[in-house]
Amino acid sequence: MANGPDRCFHCKDELFTRISTELVGKLGLTAVAYGENADDAVRPDRPGARAATEHAVLRPLADAALTKVEVRQVARAFELRCADKPAAPCLASRIPHFQEVTPAKLAAVEAAEAAVRALGFTDCRVRHHGEVARVELLVDELPEP
Structure with missing residues (x-):
């Protein structure tokens, strides 16, 4: 509710904490990943990325240097419904x-x-x-x- 510039950090921190405590063991996960892409990774205004780092959440799209446009191209190639979402x-x-x-x-x-x-x-x-x-x-x- 306070809505400071770091609001996304707090939200993602809560999300990744819950995933870690409620799902990782239950589902036998060895890693957790999220959808940050290469375009996101270069933006300085994404405090949620700091939460991902603190929780060791993987960023496979950004690590593969895939931009948002390229992610959509891959999704279209696989005929995924979300390609143009x-x-x-x-x-x-x-x-x-x-x-x-x-x-x-x-x-x-x-x-x-x-x-x-x-x-x-x-x-x-x-x-x-x-x-x-x-x-x-x-x-x-x-x-x-």
């Missing part, structure tokens, strides 16, 4: 740092994004700014003037 970052990322994350704000963002997608836009973000929302759309999906 839009990115789905956490809804809390739509709320500016240091503004409290609440269930009501998250629900409002989720509902607004669903409404925009219902209009035919495939990828969008609705940023919550109190009484104002900022809608981000792909330029390619905007109608020509």
